Amino acid sequence: MAMAIFVVVILLVAAPAALATQHVVGGSSGWTQGVDYSTWAAGQTFVSGDTLLFTYGNSHSVDVVSQSDYTNCNINSPQNSYTGGSTVVSLTSNGPMYFICGTPGHCQGGMKLSVTVAASNGSTPNGSPPPPPPPPRAHSAAPAGNFGLLVKSSLLVVALVGFMG
Numbered sequence: 001m002a003m004a005i006f007v008v009v010i011l012l013v014a015a016p017a018a019l020a021t022q023h024v025v026g027g028s029s030g031w032t033q034g035v036d037y038s039t040w041a042a043g044q045t046f047v048s049g050d051t052l053l054f055t056y057g058n059s060h061s062v063d064v065v066s067q068s069d070y071t072n073c074n075i076n077s078p079q080n081s082y083t084g085g086s087t088v089v090s091l092t093s094n095g096p097m098y099f100i101c102g103t104p105g106h107c108q109g110g111m112k113l114s115v116t117v118a119a120s121n122g123s124t125p126n127g128s129p130p131p132p133p134p135p136p137r138a139h140s141a142a143p144a145g146n147f148g149l150l151v152k153s154s155l156l157v158v159a160l161v162g163f164m165g
C-alpha cells in the first residue's frame with residue numbers, strides 16, 4: 001500500500017497595486033460651462049501617474065496655466081493649450097495643477113479646475129493604513145526578508161511520499 005500525501009500550499013499575496021486612475025473631468029458633464037469643478041475635484045483623489053480626461057465641445061479648450069493665471073483667469077499665457085474635444089493630461093508632478101478654458105469669459109464663468117496631485121507612494125487614499133516601514137537592513141540580509149518586497153504570487157508544493165506496506 002502506497003500512501004502519498006501531497007500538501008499544496010498556494011500563497012497569494014494580493015498586493016494593493018497602485019493602479020493609475022483616469023479621471024473624467026466633470027464626470028458625465030465633461031469640460032463645459034455650468035459645472036462646479038471645485039466640487040468635482042473635491043470628490044477625487046489625484047495621484048501621480050493618474051490622468052485627466054477632458055471631453056468638450058469645439059467652443060472650448062484646455063489650457064494649463066500658472067496659479068496666478070488660474071486665479072485671475074488670464075488666458076494669454078498658457079503653459080500648454082489643447083483643443084480638439086478630447087484631451088488626456090498626465091498628472092506627473094506632485095502638487096497643484098491648474099486648468100482653465102481659453103475661450104474669453106469661460107474661465108470667469110467657472111471653467112477652471114485645480115487639482116492637487118499626491119505622490120503615488122506613501123499616500124494612502126481611501127483610508128487604507130500606511131504600509132509598515134521597512135525593517136532595518138542588516139548588511140547580510142536577503143532581499144526576500146524585506147517587508148517592502150511584495151510577493152505577488154508564489155507556489156509552494158510540499159510532497160510527502162510515504163510508506164510501503
Ligand SMILES: [Cu+2]
Nearest residue numbers: 060101103106
Ligand atoms: Cu470654454
